[in-house]
Each structure stands twice: as C-alpha cells, then as structure tokens.
Amino acid sequence: MSTSPLSQLPARLQAARGPLRRVIQWYTAPSGLLLLVASGLLAVAFLDWGPTWAIGGAGVALLTIFLGYRFSRQQGVLLKALHSHQRFMSEQLAELRSTQAELELLLRTQTELLDARTEQQVSSLHDLERRLARSQAISASLDYRIRVITDEHSALNELVTSAQAQVEEVRE
Numbered sequence: 543m544s545t546s547p548l549s550q551l552p553a554r555l556q557a558a559r560g561p562l563r564r565v566i567q568w569y570t571a572p573s574g575l576l577l578l579v580a581s582g583l584l585a586v587a588f589l590d591w592g593p594t595w596a597i598g599g600a601g602v603a604l605l606t607i608f609l610g611y612r613f614s615r616q617q618g619v620l621l622k623a624l625h626s627h628q629r630f631m632s633e634q635l636a637e638l639r640s641t642q643a644e645l646e647l648l649l650r651t652q653t654e655l656l657d658a659r660t661e662q663q664v665s666s667l668h669d670l671e672r673r674l675a676r677s678q679a680i681s682a683s684l685d686y687r688i689r690v691i692t693d694e695h696s697a698l699n700e701l702v703t704s705a706q707a708q709v710e711e712v713r714e
Contacts, residue, residue, distance in 0.1 A: 576611070580604035 583601030 576604055576608045580608055 580601050584598060587598030587601055
C-alpha cells in the first residue's frame with residue numbers, strides 16, 4: 543500500500559491552509575494592500591511601462607507611507623512594551639522597598655532584644671561578682687576561724703597533756 547504524492551496533496555493543502563490564511567489576511571489588511579500596490583507600482587516603473595517617473599514616484603511614496611505606518615506601529619508596540627516594563631520595574635521596586643522596610647524593622651527589633659538580653663547578662667554577671675566577693679570573704683573568715691579554733695585546740699591539747707603529766711606526777 544504505497545501512497546502516491548497525489549493522494550497526499552489534500553493533507554499538504556490542509557497543513558498549509560493555516561499559514562496561507564495568515565498571509566492572505568496580512569496582505570488583505572490595509573497595510574498589506576498598501577505594500578502590494580507600492581510593490582506593483584515599482585515593478586511597473588522598473589519594467590518601463592508607462593510614465594516610469596510618475597509610477598515609480600507613486601510607488602516610492604506608497605512604500606514610504608507603508609514603512610512609516612509599520613514603523614509607527616512597531617514604535618507603538620515598543621512603547622507599550624517599555625511602558626509595561628517600566629510599570630513592572632516600579633512594582634518590583636515598591637516590593638523591594640516594602641521588604642527593605644520590613645527588614646529594617648526586624649533588625650531594629652532584634653537589636654533591641656539583643657540589647658535587653660545583654661543588659662540582663664551584665665546585671666547577672668555583676669550579681670555573680672558580688673556573690674563571689676561575699677563567698678570569698680566568708681571563706682576567708684571561715685579560714686581565720688578554723689585557724690583560731692585549731693590554735694585553741696592545740697593550746698587545749700597542750701594544757702590537757704600538761705595536766706595529765708601533772709596528774710601522773712602527783713600519782714607517782
């Protein structure tokens with residue numbers, strides 16, 4: 543079952559139908575007709591039919607009008623695109639400014655919290671230093687008392703030893 547090129551012709555026409563329709567619509571639009579007429583007049587002028595300077599001049603004039611029209615449309619499209627881009631960039635800039643303000647507020651809040659915690663830690667550190675100084679004073683006082691008690695204990699031991707020695711002497 544081989545398909546002949548003639549049997550594929552309707553399928554190819556169907557595939558070309560969409561692009562062909564767009565070309566026909568473009569050339570039947572006012573600017574497309576203007577281009578066709580300008581091209582025709584220039585072709586007639588180059589083929590030396592009739593008054594070439596008048597036909598060529600008309601063709602050039604129509605081509606100039608066509609190009610001006612197309613340029614102005616393209617310029618309008620470009621201006622719309624630039625305006626749209628400018629609006630988009632303005633929106634992005636507004637969002638960035640909003641984000642910047644939020645970040646500044648967050649930074650300020652976190653700085654204040656950090657300052658408050660630092661003050662708390664410094665206060666706690668001073669309190670610990672005072673407690674340490676008191677503990678050292680108490681420890682020094684206890685050391686002194688222990689030395690005094692130890693000295694008194696030694697003196698009492700000597701007294702007891704001396705008293706025992708005297709009791710032993712008296713017993714003998």
